[in-house]
Amino acid sequence: MSMTHRPLHGGSRSLLLTLAIATASLHGVQAQAQPTAQQARTYEFDIAAQALAPALVEFAEITGFQLFFDANLTRDLNSPGAHGRLGGEQALQRLLAGSNLTYRFTNPTTITLAVPDNGSALSLGATLVESKQIAESPVGPVDGYVARRSLTGSKTDTALVEIPQSISVVTRQEMDDRGVQNLNDAVRYTAGVRSESAGIDSRADDIRIRGFDAGSWSNSRYLDGLRVPRGGQWTTTQFDTYGLERVEVIKGPAAVLYGQVTPGGMINMVSKRPTAEQRNEALLQAGSHDQYKLALDVGGVLDEQGQWLGRLVGSFNDGNAQVDHTDLSRTFIAPSLTWLASEDTEVTFLAQYQKDDGGSTYQFLPMTGTLRTPHGRIDRDTFLGEPDWNVYDREQWSLGYALGHRINDTLSFRQNLRYSYVDTLYKGAVSFGDTQPDGHTLRRRAVLGDGTAKSITVDNHLQADFATGALDHTTLFGVDYLKVDWEHLRTGTNHPNIAPIDIFDPVYSGVADIAPNLRPQSSYDTTNRQTGIYLQDQIAWENWRVTLGGRYDDFDDNQANRLNGTRTVTKDEAFTWRVGATYLFDNGLAPYFSYSTSFEPAVGETWDGSPFEPTEGKQYEAGIKFQPEGSDSLITLSAFQLEQQNITVADTDPSHNTCLPSLCQRQSGESRIRGVELEGKASLTDGLSLSGGYTYLDAEVTKSTGADKGKRLAQVPRHMASLWADYRFQGGPLAGLSIGAGARYTGGTYGDPENLYHIRGYTLFDASVRYDLERLGIQGTEVALNASNLTDELYVANCSTVASCFYGSGRNVTASLKYHW
Structure with missing residues (x-):
């Protein structure tokens, strides 16, 4: 981040007032307009008590604001400093405390300092303090496509x-x-x-x-x-x-x-959170399949002191889906509240409620008519279930908070906590094998699933920022805890209790014989717990950035099978770690290397009753990132080798017969993925924004007792590529118009572990057109038209068995009207 300090010439005193915003000063001047996005953001400040002029220099570098002031105004003045996560204006007020200086915004990113009785004057020899880069909150809004x-x-x-x-x-x-x-x-x-x-x-x-x-x-x-x-x-x-x-x-x-x-x-x-900006938005959408959506996003400062910030985000949508006889409806609301308790303490309360009603678009289509088409292809909108047995209802809500407290200049503490609840009901009728020999008659099965899950999760960490000689440390020590209690009941019935259907000319038989013939298939009451302790040190020395971290996890799964009265308890522990280093060249290049590990609990046991070990993973990654100073772009090129061990496979030893009539399982499977990724994002000054990437994946099962050894991992394409470009016209008769276009390529895959079913690759196109109606005198209003899969390509996304094939989404067009005030 570079800064310039230069005297102003006389012409600079005639700056145009582009946004009339008068803000509350330390001596009672009241705000007359709402702050802009940059003014509304919060930043992490650690400006020590010192002379006022250098304190203002630090402020400009952190926030990106330009400051104009006569050097004589700050001579012999001191500042008490500013610490903690604060809004830009709030921090400036603290820096100016006791100085008898006021300020005003002469445009959204420029601030003029003056004495109270000369609040609009800029004299010759005034100083401009500016930063060429605007600071960014890691959880806040980003101007453009490039987060930093x-x-x-x-x-x-x-x-x-x-x-x-x-x-x-x-x-x-x-x-x-x-x-x-x-x-x-x-x-x-x-x-x-x-x-x-x-x-x-x-x-x-x-x-x-x-x-x-x-x-x-x-x-x-x-x-x-x-x-x-x-x-x-x-x-x-x-x-x-x-x-x-x-x-x-x-x-x-x-x-x-x-x-x-x-x-x-x-x-x-990352959820939307309150900001000091009073930005209101209303959205109306209508699109394909008679879907419509209403949405609202309002928020801002709630009190005169600026200690309380609030935000309310909500939406409602209703309509049909790409699959016939499927309705989709959603109600969503997310209130949040931030309390800036002091310059060292901040807490944000986050809540969400969401209710989904309707059916499910997920169909188990037969291989005949999708991947294999001797008699023709099933239409994408064909529904092969039963209209009165197509339900997926979900109700979920959560409540939590994010607390941050700065203890002193070295230590800070953060705690994130959330309680969550979800309740689902699923009813579906799907294929029971491939079609019959006639190539169009499909047997079916029906299922009903009813379940709930509730969880409490908390993450506490203490951060220390200090130096040891030439090394600057950001050290993190944390303890987190997760508990999930869930219950699930699955019942089902098969042919002939549900009649077969013609895949090309479906006639629905009704559900009269489904409910009376449902039989329990699985019923579980389970508690999952995980406690983790982790330590990380980020070390900066000259242009080097080194990251070292380790974590210990203790976890257990306690599962009661309510059908047979048995209980399975799995307890284990794992240690994972990461080490990496980055070198920051002055030209924006940043080569890096890292090694990291992972684990996942494996529920189950071997033939002799021994519990499974966790499934483990490890990765070597080397790459280079490129972000030239002053540019709004980031390019990442990475190469990696990713391995997974302790994968459960069939135990083919004939003496291990305790699981009959099925085969027992053992952990001897391994897989390896070697890959290269190239990704770039840019928001260019001429109105052009870009996002895209290329991926190469060489994925292989390296160890197994089954026929999948040496085969490609299922559902992993060798090549993927994408590019989205968006251009906003800056002037001329097309000013206010934005157009966007994108293409996505996914290479061929295998749907099953033995590589019997090959799925062809596909290319999809997306597009958008937007127009800012301000050019027509309608302030704060934009209309847009977006389309995905523009050519309505019909493609198979996956096919894992003869009764488990799935289409990808077809064309979806949405028209939007958005209003800001």
């Missing part, structure tokens, strides 16, 4: 370029430009990530990172740094992306900070 800082990668406020691991951030601006409707949409232009890998599924987020599951059925989704609950089979959460500020993806093991996660990586969703 993150909490997710280290649990400290760290520049992305300094973290020795590949991390991607999808900003709110990028989500809005692309018309994102769900988490799958949000990450679809992220290198190393495959979304909707198992086809259309309105129930869940289906995401794989570096070949491993990181979606709703995994332990790798986090909200505001805390893991979200997951219960039995169909009991999981999903979060409306309108309530998110950013989506962050860690690629590779993250267990050193978060505990049990898949080795491929994890996703952290």
Whole structure:
């Protein structure tokens, strides 16, 4: 971050007032307008008591504001300093305390200092203090596509370029430009990530990172740094992306900070939080399949002292889906409240409520008619279930807080806590094998799943910032705890209690014989606990940044089988660690290397009753990041080798016969993924924004007792590529118009472990058009049209068995009207 200090010439005194904002001074001047986005952000300040002039220099470098003042005004004046996470204006007031100086904003990013009786004058010889780079909150809004800082990668406020691991951030601006409707949409232009890998599924987020599951059925989704609950089979959460500020993806093991996660990586969703800006937004959408959406986002300062900030985000949508006889409705509300208790203490309360009603788009289609088409192809909107037995209802809510307290100049403490609850009901009728020999008659089965999950999770960490000689340390010590209680009951019935159906001309037979013939198939009452202790040290020496970390986890799973009255208790422990280093060249290049490990509990036991060891992962990663100083861009090139051990496989030893009629399981499986990723994001000054990447994955089962040894890992394409470009016209007759276009390529995959079923690759196109109606005299209003899968490509996303094939999403077009005030 560079700064300039230069005298102003006379012409600078005629600065135009571009935004009339008068702010409250230390001596009673009242605010007359709401602050802008930059004024509303909060920053981490550690400005010591000192002479006022250098204190203002530090303020400008942290916030990015320009300060104009006559050097004579600050001569012989001292500042008490400012500490903690504060709004820019709040920090400036503390720096000026006792100085008898006032200030005013002459445009959204420029502040003029003066004495009270000469509040508008700038004299010759005034000084401009400016920063060429605007500071960013790691949980706050980002102007454009390029985030610079993150909490997710280290649990400290760290520049992305300094973290020795590949991390991607999808900003709110990028989500809005692309018309994102769900988490799958949000990450679809992220290198190393495959979304909707198992086809259309309105129930869940289906995401794989570096070949491993990181979606709703995994332990790798986090909200505001805390893991979200997951219960039995169909009991999981999903979060409306309108309530998110950013989506962050860690690629590779993250267990050193978060505990049990898949080795491929994890996703952290960052909620919208209160800011000092009173920015209101109303949104109206209408789109394909008669879907419509209403949304509202309001918030700002709640009291005259500026200690209380509030925000309310909510939405409602209703309509049909791409699959016939499927309705989808959602009600979402997320209030939040921030209390700036003192310059050292801040707490934000976060709550969410979401209710999903309707059916499920997830169909187990037969291989005949999808992957194999001797008699034709099943239409994507064909529904092969029963209209009166198509239900997926979910109610979820959460309540928690994020507390930060600065103890002194060295120590600070943070605590994040959340209680969550989710209740789901699923009814579905799906295929029971492939079609009959005639090629169009399909037998079916019906299931009902009812489950709840409730969890409490808390993360405490103490951060120490200190120096030992030439080394600057940011040391983190933390303890976290997670408890999930879940219950799940699955019942079902098969043919002939549900009649077969013609896949090309479906006639529905009704559900009269389904409910009376449902039989329990599984019923569990389970408690999962995890306690983790972790230590991390981020060391800075000259241009070197070194990260060292280790974590110990103790976990247990206590599961009661309510059908047979048995109980299985799995207790174990694991140690994971990470080491990495980055070198920051002056030209913006930052080569890095890291080694990290991961674990996941493996529930079950061997033939002799011995509990399974945790499944373990490790990764070597080397790469280079490029972020030239002053640019709004970030490019990451990484190469990695990712291995997973202790995978459960079939035990083929004939003497191990205690599991008959099934084979027992043992842990001897291993897999390896070698890959290369290239990702770039840029928000260029001429109105052009870019986001995209390329991924190469060589994924192989290296050790197994089955036929999958030496085969490619299922659902892992060898090549993926994407590019999104958005251009906003800056002047001329097209000023106010924005156009965007994107392309996504996913290479061919195998749907099953033995590589029997090959799925062809596909290329999809997206587009958007937006227009700011301010050009027509309508202030604060924008209209937009977004389309995904523009050509309505019909493609198979996955096919794992002859009765488990899935289409990907078709074309979806959404028209939006957005109003800000």
